Structure formats: structure tokens, C-alpha cells
Amino acid sequence: MGLLDMLKRRKVEGTEDLDNTMYLTLREERRISRENRKIMKQYEREKNRKNVPEEEYLTQMRDPSNVVEFDNLHTYFFTDLGTVKSVNGVTFDIPQGKIVGVVGESGCGKSVTSLSLMQLVQAPQGQIVEGSIRYQDINGKCYEITKMPRDKMLEIRGKEISMIFQEPMTSLNPVFKIGEQMDEVVLLHTKGATSESAKARSIEMLNLVGIADVEKVYNSYPHELSGGMRQRVMIAMALSCDPRLIIADEPTTALDVTIQAQILELLRDVKDKINGSIMLITHDLGVIAEMADYVVVMYAGRIIEQGTVREIFHNPKHPYTIGLMKSKPSGDTKDNRLYSIRGQVPNPINMPDYCYFCNRCDYAMNVCWKEYPDIVEFSESHSAACHLYYGEGLEEQKKRRVEVENNGN
Amino acid sequence: MWKYFLRRIALSLLILLGVSALIYLLSMLMPADYIDNQTAAALQSGAMTMEDVQRLKELYGLADKSFTGIIKSYMAWLTSTMKGDLGYSFLYGKPVTAVLSDYIWISFAIAFISYLLQIIIGIPMGIKASVNQYSAYDYTVSVFAMMGTALPSFFLSALFMNVFAIRLGILPLQGLTTATKIFAKDAHLQIFFDKAWHLVMPISVLTLLSVGGTMRFTRTNMLEVLGSDYIRTARAKGLSEPVVVYKHAFRNTMIPLVTSLSGMLPGLFGGAMITETVFAIPGIGYMALRATQQGDIPFIMGYNMFLSILTVAGMLISDIMYMVVDPRVKLS
Numbered sequence A: 001m002g003l004l005d006m007l008k009r010r011k012v013e014g015t016e017d018l019d020n021t022m023y024l025t026l027r028e029e030r031r032i033s034r035e036n037r038k039i040m041k042q043y044e045r046e047k048n049r050k051n052v053p054e055e056e057y058l059t060q061m062r063d064p065s066n067v068v069e070f071d072n073l074h075t076y077f078f079t080d081l082g083t084v085k086s087v088n089g090v091t092f093d094i095p096q097g098k099i100v101g102v103v104g105e106s107g108c109g110k111s112v113t114s115l116s117l118m119q120l121v122q123a124p125q126g127q128i129v130e131g132s133i134r135y136q137d138i139n140g141k142c143y144e145i146t147k148m149p150r151d152k153m154l155e156i157r158g159k160e161i162s163m164i165f166q167e168p169m170t171s172l173n174p175v176f177k178i179g180e181q182m183d184e185v186v187l188l189h190t191k192g193a194t195s196e197s198a199k200a201r202s203i204e205m206l207n208l209v210g211i212a213d214v215e216k217v218y219n220s221y222p223h224e225l226s227g228g229m230r231q232r233v234m235i236a237m238a239l240s241c242d243p244r245l246i247i248a249d250e251p252t253t254a255l256d257v258t259i260q261a262q263i264l265e266l267l268r269d270v271k272d273k274i275n276g277s278i279m280l281i282t283h284d285l286g287v288i289a290e291m292a293d294y295v296v297v298m299y300a301g302r303i304i305e306q307g308t309v310r311e312i313f314h315n316p317k318h319p320y321t322i323g324l325m326k327s328k329p330s331g332d333t334k335d336n337r338l339y340s341i342r343g344q345v346p347n348p349i350n351m352p353d354y355c356y357f358c359n360r361c362d363y364a365m366n367v368c369w370k371e372y373p374d375i376v377e378f379s380e381s382h383s384a385a386c387h388l389y390y391g392e393g394l395e396e397q398k399k400r401r402v403e404v405e406n407n408g409n
Numbered sequence B: 001m002w003k004y005f006l007r008r009i010a011l012s013l014l015i016l017l018g019v020s021a022l023i024y025l026l027s028m029l030m031p032a033d034y035i036d037n038q039t040a041a042a043l044q045s046g047a048m049t050m051e052d053v054q055r056l057k058e059l060y061g062l063a064d065k066s067f068t069g070i071i072k073s074y075m076a077w078l079t080s081t082m083k084g085d086l087g088y089s090f091l092y093g094k095p096v097t098a099v100l101s102d103y104i105w106i107s108f109a110i111a112f113i114s115y116l117l118q119i120i121i122g123i124p125m126g127i128k129a130s131v132n133q134y135s136a137y138d139y140t141v142s143v144f145a146m147m148g149t150a151l152p153s154f155f156l157s158a159l160f161m162n163v164f165a166i167r168l169g170i171l172p173l174q175g176l177t178t179a180t181k182i183f184a185k186d187a188h189l190q191i192f193f194d195k196a197w198h199l200v201m202p203i204s205v206l207t208l209l210s211v212g213g214t215m216r217f218t219r220t221n222m223l224e225v226l227g228s229d230y231i232r233t234a235r236a237k238g239l240s241e242p243v244v245v246y247k248h249a250f251r252n253t254m255i256p257l258v259t260s261l262s263g264m265l266p267g268l269f270g271g272a273m274i275t276e277t278v279f280a281i282p283g284i285g286y287m288a289l290r291a292t293q294q295g296d297i298p299f300i301m302g303y304n305m306f307l308s309i310l311t312v313a314g315m316l317i318s319d320i321m322y323m324v325v326d327p328r329v330k331l332s
């Protein structure tokens, strides 16, 4: 790079505190932006195809008892500063009728993972660039979501997979009445639905989520309801087409504690009633412990550990998970949010090719700075990505243990 | 709610009073008044003496330019205005109200048509640009809009006149009627078309100047709405993109759009001073400019009061419409 280029380099905002501060020249920025446009256009064209033959996006599940299988999913954002690898190789399953909890620090890619499943990642910047997401419908037909054309996807969204978002205050359209917003989904996805039948269904759903004055709520605007009420409405709306899977993206974070408990109980109840699955995204380990069957721990766009709730809570393997469990206040304190672990998440644009957790890890060894760890399986359901448990790293651990023992003698 | 409007109206009256006093003071302090303008030539040639001029000034109530004199004549203007009498225009020799009612309609016609065009063209373009953000369409439209907003109206008018009237010769240059044509008295349709033909250029200029603003306003608001959580919810429901954009998003974008556009309605009667003058269209803006140049104080006052009332009415309409389109708003 020429001297002039050096002088023109501009600091990339928001990267100051990171170890690897980035600088871009205007020319580099323009080049990135030009390349991005080309890439984005190509992906968008693919998605906008019409009349795609079904064979192109039909597939087979790895395990027929799963509703959804994420397989090596990569979702990137092509920004002017570079490619943000928000989801960078994520593999996990959501079994039929189970609750899978997804935890991780803010920005680790939880929401982007769930949005990828819905094909709702902010286009055109956000694109699934690699991997697959398989979805099995009620008739056992399997779809490859990443290859599905947009118009087919509309039939799954809101009907078979529905979503509940974090902010009940802003997730409902302020200018339409609750009733209208609820009826809309039913009318859209139910064959032969009339406005009467849709209303009956909406009222039924509002009753199901424990709203007392149903008629009044049905005829209210969102701003006339409290936050807890609106979240109930969101849940009612999400349920109205008997979805196979509900994605709940931090459904209780914005609510106060007593309402949180009610909403969670409600979610568990309705899940059993419709025999659906839930992908529960949260910061709150207490919620996970209470609700989930399986836990997926994400860090910087990757899964670093996954297993059943028992395995993760009683036998955490990855140093990050161990840290989480330690920092989790025991007992009934209600504020079970993730405590911060010292240090910073690596810059999402320039991910290192070694373990992302090195700079924060108490156990970091030489090999950790050399290559990204493989996934080690501890049981059929439990696995973690860490050098501590295999090969060179494991040897070193053994050596250290011996040393410690010798010193002790 | 009624209380709110009563309070708004009371406040507006107060503002009108202040505005009228200020304008009166300023027009009285103009260096050359109406009589000076009218008699300058006669004075120079010796046809009139300073005494004649002074007598005329007294007759027109322009003689006493001391502070107390101005206050006295302002009070006189105010009392007669309260009675609904805006006085006689010096320049046009008719009651100010008569001049207003004679000339606002042509101005309104021009402004209203370009207002409609601005809505019909600007809003769909804004929506399309926001849906295809950063596309070639978006950039083209944005640049175009910026040019329209940045160009001064006299420049654009002159450009149009040069191109369409002088070079291409497909549109009439100025005025409202073809001077060389003689129409039969009952050829209403022909007269109408002749006038309409003359209005094509002024209307195009006004439309071009305002459409960019509407388009950008729509685009900005649309983009904000499209990024909001409830649009994500709408998409997550499985609604098709047109329903998401035109029902869920646009219904929200309509709130600021309707509020601002409805507030502009009364102002359409105010006339487009510069454009009307360049095209020599005898509208209220053109008349007002001439009156202002000549120091026709009754007309200046009357016209400016008229504009102020239109502005106040615009704000009230805006408030009412805001309440109509946004269920969250209860004025109090």
C-alpha cells in the first residue's frame, strides 16, 4: 500500500476498543462496496426466482424426529466496512415437541440465526452464503429453506413457523386494531376462512393466552394495552395457525418480573397444547433452566457448546460456558442475566483463525492461538469446541496436571 | 378537544395581531412610499411641486411617518379591519377584498393542479425509491429531486421558457390568453383550452419544484417505517411484500404525509409570486408583488393578513388530520 493510501486511512467506527482496530482507505471502502453490490445482486436474483420446481428445494432430514436442522449455517452481512460474519458455521437441531434454548452474549448471532430460518435476514446486505436449514412439515415433507424461493417461503412464515419478538411495545402495528392484525394471519393462511371465522379464531386465541376482556382487547389499538398484554397478543397471533415451531426471541426481556413468569408459563402451556417446538432465545440462564430441554451456547457467530439442560448446567465443558455458570447467581434472585466476562469479543469483520475465546480464556494454551478447535463429543447430545479435550491441548492439560501434582508433593 | 382548538385559535389571533403590527411598521418605513413612486416623474419634470406631493400624501394617510403617527394610522387600519373593511388598494383602485377575490382563483387553480401532480407523482416515486434503496432508481430519483429542490424557480421558469417557448415553440411564452387570437364571446370551451394551454408551463415548473420534496419526504418516512419492528412482524406473518409495503408500511407513512400535505392546502390560495410574475400570469402572487413594489400599503396589509390566516388555517387542518389518521393522537 502506498504512503498516500496510509494517510487516507480512516478509522472504522466502533472498533476502537478492540485489539484489532481496523483502518480503511476511501478507495478500499469503495472497492468493498462495489464488490458487495455484485454479490448481493446475485443472491437476490436467486431468491426472487418464480416457479422454481419443487425438487430443487426438497431434501431429507438427518433425523426425522427433528422439526428443524441447522447445518453449518453461514449468514453474512455485506457492509461497507467489510463482511460481517454474524453466523459462522452453526449446526444444531430442534426436535419435535422440545424447547431449545439459545444463549450467548449480545451480538453473538442468535437473532440472525433465527431470522435466517425465516428468510427474514435484512436483505440485501444479509445473505445466507453457505450451509443449509432443513425444515420438516407436518406431512413429513422436508424443505431446504436456504434454497426456497421467496413466494414459497410465505406459506411457511406465520403458518408453520411463527415468531415472537422482544419488544411487544413496537412489534404490533400502531395504526391497526388488535383484531384486524390477528384476523389477517388467519385469513392469510386458512383456506376458506371468512371474516367471521377469522374473528372467532382470534377470539379463541386471545382466550387461550389468558386475556380476560377479550372483546375489548380485540377492538383496541396496541397503544391502549400494557406491555404484558401486548406480548400475550403477540403469542396469540403466533399461535393462531397452529405452528410447528415458535421462535421466541427474548420474549420476556422487556417485561417486568411477575409478567415474565406468567408469559413463560403461558408459552410452555401452549407448546404442549399444540405439540409444537420452541426455539427460545434469551440472555437469561434462569429462563433456560426453567424452560429448555436442550441448550445451545453461541459465541461470536459459532456454537461453542451444546447439550441437554442437565449436561450444560451440571457439567459445562467449554471455559466460556463454565464462566457463564459461575457468574450465574444461584438461588432465586430473579436477575439471572448473563454476567460479563472480562475482555472483548473479536471484531466480527476480521475473525481470527484460532479460537475466538483466546483473549478471554483462563485456560488458553499455545495450540489455542494456532487453530480453531474441533468439536469434541462428550455424549450423544453434548459437545463443545475446545482444545482442552483432545489432541495437543489435552496432552498439555495432562502434563500440567502432573506438574501440579508433583508440586503438591 | 374543542378546548384545544379554541386555545389554538385564540393564540393564532394574537400572532396575527403581532404580525400585522410588524408588517405595518415595516411597510410604512419603506424609503419610497406609494406617492413617491407615483409622482417621481411628474416631480422631476416640474409638473408637480413638493406641496402637491405633500398634499397627496396627506390624502393617502402617508404624511406622518413619526412613530406616533404610524401607531395612529395602524390603529385606524386595525379598527376598520376588525369591521371587515380592508380598505382601498392604492394601486388597483378597488377594495382590497375585491382584488383578492378576483385574482386568487387563477392562482389556486395553478397551485392546486401542481399540488395534485406533486402527490400523484411524488408519493409513488418515494415509495418505490425506499423499497429499492440504493438501487439505480433510488439514486436517479434522489438526484433529480435534489435538482428540483435546489433550482430557483425563476431559473427553472426561464429555462423552460427558453426551451419550450423560444427554441421549440411548442408552448406559449407568457400570459394567460393568446393576445393575437380573437374568440367569440360564447366560445367558452376554446377560451378555456387557450388558458389551460398557457398554464402548462407554470404548472410544470411548480410541480417540478415541489415534487422532489414530497418524494424525499415519502422516501425518508417510508425507510424509517420499513425498518421498524412491526414491519418485521408483518413479514413474519407471511404477508406478501406488496401487502407489507402498501398496507402495513404505507399506512404509517401516511401519518406524516397527510399531516404535512393537508397543512399545505390553504396556502394554495396564496399564489406563487415569482413563477406567476415570470410567466406574467395575473394571479394573486403577481398582483401582490406589484403592489409591494409600489408601496400599496392597504393591499400589502390585506394580502399579508390573508397569507397569515391561510397559514394558521393550515396548521389547524394539519392538527385535525393528524388526529384523524393516527389513532394514538388525542389532542389536549
Ligand SMILES: Nc1ncnc2c1ncn2[C@@H]1O[C@H](COP(=O)(O)OP(=O)(O)OP(=O)(O)O)[C@@H](O)[C@H]1O
Binding pocket: A077, A079, A084, A086, A104, A105, A106, A107, A108, A109, A110, A111, A112, A113, A122, A125, A126, A348
Ligand atoms: N442489518 C445488519 N447489518 C449489519 N450487521 C448486522 C445486521 N443485523 C445484525 N448484524 C450483526 O450481526 C451480529 C449478530 O447480531 P444478532 O442480532 O444476531 O445478535 P444477538 O445475538 O441476537 O444479540 P442480542 O442479544 O443483542 O439480540 C452483530 O454483530 C450485528 O452487528
Ligand code: SF4
Binding pocket: A318, A319, A320, A355, A356, A357, A358, A361, A362, A363, A364, A365, A368, A373, A385, A386, A387, A388
Ligand atoms: S480452545 Fe483454548 S482458548 Fe479456546 S476456549 Fe478452549 S481452552 Fe480456551
Ligand SMILES: [Mg+2]
Binding pocket: A110, A111, A112, A249
Ligand atoms: Mg437479538
